[in-house]
Amino acid sequence: MIVNGHNGAGQQEPEAAAASIRDVGAAAGVSYQTVSRVINGRPNVSQETKDRVNAAIAELGYRPSRAARALAHGSDRVVTVLTSNTRLYGYAETLGGIEEAARAAGVQVAIRVLESDRPDDIATAVEGVSDPRAGAVIVLAFDRAGARALQALPANVRSSAAAESYLGRRTSSADSARWTWFDDILAAEHATQHLLDLGHRTVHHIAIPSTTSVGDRQRGWKRALEAAGASVPEVVRPRNWSMAGAHEAALELLLDPTVTAVLCGNDDQALGIMRAAHDRGLRIPDDLSVVGFDDVPAAAFLTPALTTVRFDFAALGRRAFELLGDGLDPAQVAAPALVVRESTGPARQDKDD
Amino acid sequence: MIVNGHNGAGQQEPEAAAASIRDVGAAAGVSYQTVSRVINGRPNVSQETKDRVNAAIAELGYRPSRAARALAHGSDRVVTVLTSNTRLYGYAETLGGIEEAARAAGVQVAIRVLESDRPDDIATAVEGVSDPRAGAVIVLAFDRAGARALQALPANVRSSAAAESYLGRRTSSADSARWTWFDDILAAEHATQHLLDLGHRTVHHIAIPSTTSVGDRQRGWKRALEAAGASVPEVVRPRNWSMAGAHEAALELLLDPTVTAVLCGNDDQALGIMRAAHDRGLRIPDDLSVVGFDDVPAAAFLTPALTTVRFDFAALGRRAFELLGDGLDPAQVAAPALVVRESTGPARQDKDD
DNA sequence: CTCGATCCTGTTATCGCTAACACTCTAGCC
């Protein structure tokens, strides 16, 4: 990253030494302040001067220094996204939404990933992005690491957060933070209800890590079950948030013949379960109904195509970016919607028939 | 992003106004230069002074200004990744690798996505990242937009590139750029050979967009076919780089009963084809063998599990980051490997039997 | 007891840019 400032050839070589605003001014025969005016499209510069300056800029290959600009101006147009993951669908999609909105606003986006949810790692990460004079930060608080980072953020840095649900009610963090979230509870309730309506006696649930011990998806699932008077099976907790983990856990779960419907924490898990069903000789949806969460692109092309809850993560990201501005109240993005495809069907009457 | 600098309450409120290095110095009763020394772990500062300064820093909640530091030091520890996409598996994974390496090196990572491959969009994007005094840039040159951005990059900005193959031989861009790439040709050759070995008369190919009109995957496929003396079918070009596009194109292709093996440009396309096979009543691998590229996490859990070529994109990203340093020659990352699973099998003797 | 070496700390100049103010013209006005 360190650029060697020396240039043995002196000023012969136009290449090596980066031109500054003063060089441009000198070349154009105007003060460097006038150059600044031209660059920033400030009024009161004659067309002739403008042309001369632009010509000098082109000739010298001049590019303004971001650092100097930020320093003089007192702020930099940057958002830093604080997240524990950049590859999982929901995270990547949200990040994409933030990026789109930021790009449209001419704001640069930086990423800082949280290596773990250990307090010292969180502290280090937060430390690095907490330059209050620089830009803003958006934290993806979908998991514990994110939630902790959000709380660790100093009150004087401009920030907003995208979360699985409204954490404001549970956190001590200041009002300075702004939030966007999905109504996970309602979404899970609908999905569970869909399965119940199909005639399933009850619905099993495979959980994903959450910001809290009990995630909102789990909460909604339980609520629907209780409202319907169905029994509430024990929640399955795979050893990790991956397809392999879900597959492993499902292999175990599917030994139980009373399991006819499963609500998965996300589509990756659903895929793991579908494979486990295949491994156990179970047909979907005849023997087992599966519902996912997220609606990843692959969901529609699987065989059978996956019934899942669609979330507009990109919109969530865009919204989180907007919340950085002033005068906006926390609000939800478009409600999640259940997309019924082929992986859910009527309950079989009795497996042992 | 603009922070309001005024603070009605004056200095009563320790919260609002960001402390500078001078404030810390004043609070600790030393010059701000000494504070700088403490912050940067420079020698020749007494322990007592250090303690006093650290206490003042903690009390004032002081954070150094990135911008000021960058300006004074002449460079900023930032890499900007220039890419046309952040969500597709290969891109996201490579970005992840870059991020890991950068984080380990204490370098911040920024993202700039290319909205299109139109020259003016490329120019705008390149413009924004070409501050030679700031950090370095890594371009993901997997597609045309990326390749163009790479060429448009001024010679005086430190950069490296991750590409589908060694573009150096085709581009006019200076030596200042450094490269990492996979051997796509060989990988495609192996995959095609695998299918041929299974007894397939020939292998059809669905292409993905490339930096050039003929991608290296296509090149390797053709080479294997010719070496085996097999006929070279016309390449299928879906209307876009998505599952839906591949699905659509495959629906058409599979009308042809002579098609028994398909090499897809990537795993997403493979999924689209597998679904199309299902829609056409074809069984995999009995009636049709399918091979993908990338080895996305889902590949192993599909039913049937997908035979595909594994690429270590994260390693590619890490390598691209390393190349930013000095004294390294361009080199390839671990060779791609064919992972044989369930989607490929012996050719059926004759469909019309 | 004086002197140079070593430690510690302060002073000054700069990085490249923007903001605020000052100044010089040229018009347009009564």
Add this chain to the structure above:
DNA sequence: GGCTAGAGTGTTAGCGATAACAGGATCGAG
């Protein structure tokens, strides 16, 4: 025809840090 408004440009200060040099103590050695 002197005066004011405002366009066009230059001058002077910083922004918050680092780097290079300068200076005051402290200390062992001759």
